[in-house]
Amino acid sequence: xxxxxxxxxxxxxxxxxxxxxxxxxxxxxxxxxxxxxxxxxxxxxxxxxxxxxxxxxxxxxxxxxxxxxxxxxxxxxxxxxxxxxxxxxxxxxxxxxxxxxxxxxxxxxxxxxxxxxxxxxxxxxxxxxxxxxxxxxxxxxxxxxxxxxxxxxxxxxxxxxxxxxxxxxxxxxxxxxxxxxxxxxxxxxxxxxxxxxxxxxxxxxxxxxxxxxxxxxxxxxxxxxxxxxxxxxxxxxxxxxxxxxxxxxxxxxxxxxxxxxxxxxxxxxxxxxxxxxxxxxxxxxxxxxxxxxxxxxxxxxxxxxxxxxxxxxxxxxxxxxxxxxxxx
Amino acid sequence: xxxxxxxxxxxxxxxxxxxxxxxxxxxxxxxxxxxxxxxxxxxxxxxxxxxxxxxxxxxxxxxxxxxxxxxxxxxxxxxxxxxxxxxxxxxxxxxxxxxxxxxxxxxxxxxxxxxxxxxxxxxxxxxxxxxxxxxxxxxxxxxxxxxxxxxxxxxxxxxxxxxxxxxxxxxxxxxxxxxxxxxxxxxxxxxxxxxxxxxxxxxxxxxxxxxxxxxxxxxxxxxxxxxxxxxxxxxxxxxxxxxxxxxxxxxxxxxxxxxxxxxxxxxxxxxxxxxxxxxxxxxxxxxxxxxxxxxxxxxxxxxxxxxxxxxxxxxxxxxxxxxxxxxx
Numbered sequence: 001x002x003x004x005x006x007x008x009x010x011x012x013x014x015x016x017x018x019x020x021x022x023x024x025x026x027x028x029x030x031x032x033x034x035x036x037x038x039x040x041x042x043x044x045x046x047x048x049x050x051x052x053x054x055x056x057x058x059x060x061x062x063x064x065x066x067x068x069x070x071x072x073x074x075x076x077x078x079x080x081x082x083x084x085x086x087x088x089x090x091x092x093x094x095x096x097x098x099x100x101x102x103x104x105x106x107x108x109x110x111x112x113x114x115x116x117x118x119x120x121x122x123x124x125x126x127x128x129x130x131x132x133x134x135x136x137x138x139x140x141x142x143x144x145x146x147x148x149x150x151x152x153x154x155x156x157x158x159x160x161x162x163x164x165x166x167x168x169x170x171x172x173x174x175x176x177x178x179x180x181x182x183x184x185x186x187x188x189x190x191x192x193x194x195x196x197x198x199x200x201x202x203x204x205x206x207x208x209x210x211x212x213x214x215x216x217x218x219x220x221x222x223x224x225x226x227x228x229x230x231x232x233x234x235x236x237x238x239x240x241x242x243x244x245x246x247x248x249x250x251x252x253x254x255x256x257x258x259x260x261x262x263x264x265x266x267x268x269x270x271x272x273x274x275x276x277x278x279x280x281x282x283x284x285x286x287x288x289x290x291x292x293x294x295x296x297x298x299x300x301x302x303x304x305x306x307x308x309x310x311x312x313x314x315x316x317x318x319x320x321x322x323x324x325x326x327x328x
Numbered sequence: 329x330x331x332x333x334x335x336x337x338x339x340x341x342x343x344x345x346x347x348x349x350x351x352x353x354x355x356x357x358x359x360x361x362x363x364x365x366x367x368x369x370x371x372x373x374x375x376x377x378x379x380x381x382x383x384x385x386x387x388x389x390x391x392x393x394x395x396x397x398x399x400x401x402x403x404x405x406x407x408x409x410x411x412x413x414x415x416x417x418x419x420x421x422x423x424x425x426x427x428x429x430x431x432x433x434x435x436x437x438x439x440x441x442x443x444x445x446x447x448x449x450x451x452x453x454x455x456x457x458x459x460x461x462x463x464x465x466x467x468x469x470x471x472x473x474x475x476x477x478x479x480x481x482x483x484x485x486x487x488x489x490x491x492x493x494x495x496x497x498x499x500x501x502x503x504x505x506x507x508x509x510x511x512x513x514x515x516x517x518x519x520x521x522x523x524x525x526x527x528x529x530x531x532x533x534x535x536x537x538x539x540x541x542x543x544x545x546x547x548x549x550x551x552x553x554x555x556x557x558x559x560x561x562x563x564x565x566x567x568x569x570x571x572x573x574x575x576x577x578x579x580x581x582x583x584x585x586x587x588x589x590x591x592x593x594x595x596x597x598x599x600x601x602x603x604x605x606x607x608x609x610x611x612x613x614x615x616x617x618x619x620x621x622x623x624x625x626x627x628x629x630x631x632x633x634x635x636x637x638x639x640x641x642x643x644x645x646x647x648x649x650x651x652x653x654x655x656x
Contacts, residue, residue, distance in 0.1 A: 032377065032483075033483065033485060036486070036565060037416070037485050037486050037487075037565070038381065038411075038412040038413075038415035038416055038486070038548075038549060038550060039379035039380055039381040039412050039413060039415075039416045039418065039476070039483070040379070040380045040381070041377050041378070041379060041416070041478070041483045042377065042378045042379075042380060043377050043378075043480070044372065044378065046374055049360065049369050049370065049371050050369070050370040050371075050372065050378065050475075051367035051368070051369060051370075052367055052368045052370060052422070052424060052457070052458065052473070052475060053366065053367040053368070053458070054424045054426045054458070054459055054460045054471070054473055055426070055460050056426050056428055056460050056462045056469075056471070058428055058462060058464065058465055058469070059465065060465035060466075061428075061462060061463055061464070061465055062462075083366075084366040084367050085366075085367060087366040087367075088365070088366055088367045088369070090367065094380070096380060096382045096473070098382045098383070098384050098426075098471045100384055100386055100389075100469075129380070130380065130381070130382070131382055132382045132383050132384050132471070134384045134386060134389060134390075135389055136386065136389070137386055137387065137388035137389055137466065137467055138388075138465065138466045138467070139465055139466065141384075141386070141428075141469055143382070143384070143426045143460070143471035145380070145382055145424070145473050147378075147380060147475075148367070150369070152371070155360075155361065155367070155369045157361060157365050158364070158365050158366070159365075220366075221366060222366060237364060237365070
């Protein structure tokens with residue numbers, strides 16, 4: 001692929017090649033042929049279904065180069081895909097990166113981006129097995145594809161919630177959006193260490209796998225678009241409604257000095273990449289699973305619509321408000 | 329995914345949903361869960377390897393909206409991925425489309441783009457099973473992912489060419505680049521029907537499958553970057569060289585009135601999506617396979633480098649010159 005930015009492309013290839021070779025020490029036998037042919041060839045174990053997810057990460061929409069260090073962009077790019085695999089109870093296997101780079105981008109940026117992405121993949125046992133490289137007409141454009149596996153017929157869908165099921169969420173909500181609000185507020189850069197959940201979100205792969213193995217969960221989704229939107233997806237796909245208690249929602253503590261985020265951010269802020277799931281009421285869920293706090297926030301109802309009750313017992317209907325990332 | 333262009337996104341989803349439902353008449357049982365969950369769930373038959381390929385199609389790089397009708401963009405977008413599957417001797421199974429659209433794009437454009445893409449997928453027995461949608465910071469951005477299958481261990485790689493193997497190419501070369509040269513030459517739009525191979529390239533899926541089944545081929549690649557670059561890939565991956573005869577190269581006849589393209593375009597022009605493959609010299613190849621003309625153009629050599637001989641017997645070394653698509 002002879003491009004003006006040949007050197008950058010070659011660098012990516014070398015890094016990915018060497019990641020594949022490193023994996024060959026502890027072989028990921030599923031990846032028979034990686035970069036360097038027309039397709040990657042994967043061999044899955046018998047008795048498994050495959051999972052496939054794709055997610056764009058576009059400069060100016062999902063990140064800003066002046067706000068996000070390259071390590072954060074690489075990490076968040078892959079975290080989005082890994083989180084989708086986690087939400088099915090799956091295990092990631094192979095990662096494909098389509099990457100378009102604008103002319104004049106510094107080589108150091110690409111190196112830091114790719115190292116961070118590859119390191120997150122390795123942490124979760126996945127191999128970067130291929131992708132595409134192109135020149136971008138404007139800005140950095142990445143599309144990440146993650147292929148995972150799950151035992152046959154055991155993928156956890158959004159559609160399995162039943163009336164009376166309890167609703168749980170992992171970790172804390174609103175922490176990622178709080179960073180965006182602060183940066184948008186004209187105060188520009190914030191320190192990644194004060195907003196780790198925004199800059200380096202940890203996809204809940206291990207938690208998702210454990211929940212699937214324990215057969216506790218009736219429906220699951222990750223909170224990429226925000227609680228109000230993602231809970232609406234579960235309700236819609238399951239043909240149910242929900243009631244949540246605003247005082248139970250685990251709100252993130254972020255910033256410096258750290259403070260709890262507003263309820264609004266916890267309800268509507270996206271990109272926390274926590275797991276939101278439902279459990280039949282006869283099942284018990286521990287308060288921590290795989291090292292992550294689990295909080296019950298409400299229950300599934302037969303009547304449609306999502307209602308929020310506050311501690312005074314006053315209720316209102318919650319409409320999905322979603323999440324617009326970073327419009328410049 | 330609440331975006332300003334909600335209506336466009338909803339339209340894509342509806343079209344893809346209805347494509348999946350149509351498939352359910354003749355079910356593609358490999359796609360258990362398509363759009364509408366965190367991941368697509370695929371179930372492959374036992375005894376198969378999976379193939380994965382990803383390809384960007386970016387406005388201003390791979391197409392121009394003022395030159396390419398939306399049907400051509402949708403077709404070419406998927407043809408790139410299907411051609412990679414063909415080059416492994418595989419069969420396409422599921423297609424994923426990541427699509428970012430700029431504000432203000434007309435709904436009709438998206439409809440025509442998507443219909444063309446879905447119709448090419450259906451023609452090749454593949455289901456559009458998911459993807460991602462986003463707002464684009466600038467221009468239309470698409471990334472196509474095709475998942476295919478091939479019997480275990482039977483994928484045809486680039487690396488299997490041996491000294492003495494004959495080199496063959498399907499169809500004709502240079503026809504796609506000829507359209508680009510004409511459009512770049514300032515004469516703007518050309519009629520798609522005069523340059524069909526550029527606007528609606530036919531991926532050689534059936535040919536690739538037949539070649540794999542007949543066990544005739546030692547190495548294969550598709551001519552997406554141009555003969556000089558793609559033959560260099562086979563030579564490099566196989567640790568060999570090659571000799572080709574310029575008078576044997578099948579040059580496309582395009583334009584109106586139709587004329588044969590220059591040798592230079594046939595050697596270096598990309599995006600013809602033909603198959604370039606090598607065959608042990610004791611094997612015989614018919615002149616047509618699966619309705620496509622097959623032409624012998626040279627042989628693999630032990631000594632490195634690629635040499636072109638002309639009818640007078642004079643030779644020169646061929647360097648990969650590659651293909652830069654559409655820089656505005």
